[in-house]
Every structure is written in structure tokens, then in C-alpha cells.
Amino acid sequence: MAMLKKEILAKLYSFRGLDKYATFGKAQAGIIHSPDDQQDIISGILDKCCKELIIEIESSKRAAKTALKTIIARHMDEIMQAPVNTENKDFGYHLCYFLAEKAGVDMWRHSDTKIWGYWKVEENKLKNVTRTRQAKKK
Secondary structure, rough: OOOHHHHHHHHHHHHHHOOHHHOOOOOOHHHHOOHHHHHHHHHHHHHHHHHHHHHHHHOOOOOOHHHHHHHHHHHHHHHHHHOOOOHHHHHHHHHHOHHHHHHHOOOHOOOOOOEEEEEEOOOEEEEEOOOOOOOOOO
């Protein structure tokens, strides 16, 4: 288990150092041409999510999957409310799922009833939805 923890931390640390759009941009056509300010917002949210995952994993002997899921879900909600276009939101959501996978968390089951942006998860597949969640009023 300790080796697994080291492997997870190594993956998360390397993710934080990456340029997300240059590295994963080929996965979503045209995302590399997004405005720099929107790229910075999404990258910042993903880095913050990764940092919180690292802190949670390092601080406990065995990180609770529920705590890791909560961290990722909170940052997906933050992406949903971010002032960026839909393509950048989708890019951020997919990278949150990527982070969940690297942290050993099954977000598919956890997010079955959640709606982020314009899609949700049904039967382990992304489905478009016709309604969206309302942003929290500040």
C-alpha cells in the first residue's frame, strides 16, 4: 500500500508541473487555441485540486476515498461556475476525471446524479443534458 501511495503522489506531483493545454490539448480538438485567461483559470483550478489531493493523501496514513471524491467534486463545481466557455469547462471536467483515476478514485459512480456543465454520467458514459445546474448566488 505504501508503494501505491508513492506512485499516486508521484503522478499527482508530475501533473501539477504540466502545461495542461499543451499536454492534453490533442485530446480535445481546438482547445489549445482557447484564450490565455480561460486557460489560466482552468489550469489554476486543476492545480488547486491536485494540491488538495496531495495534501489529503500525504496527511493521512490511508486517505479516505470519500474525502478524495469530495475534493474532486468541489473543484468540478468550481469549474462549472468559472467564467470560461463550454469547451474549457469540458476540458476541465475530463481532467478532473483523469485526476480521480490517478488518485485511485471511482468518480463515475459518485457523479451519477451530478450535472456539470452540459453533460452527466449515466451507465459509465457521458450524456448530454438539456438542463444545467444553477450557479450559487454570492
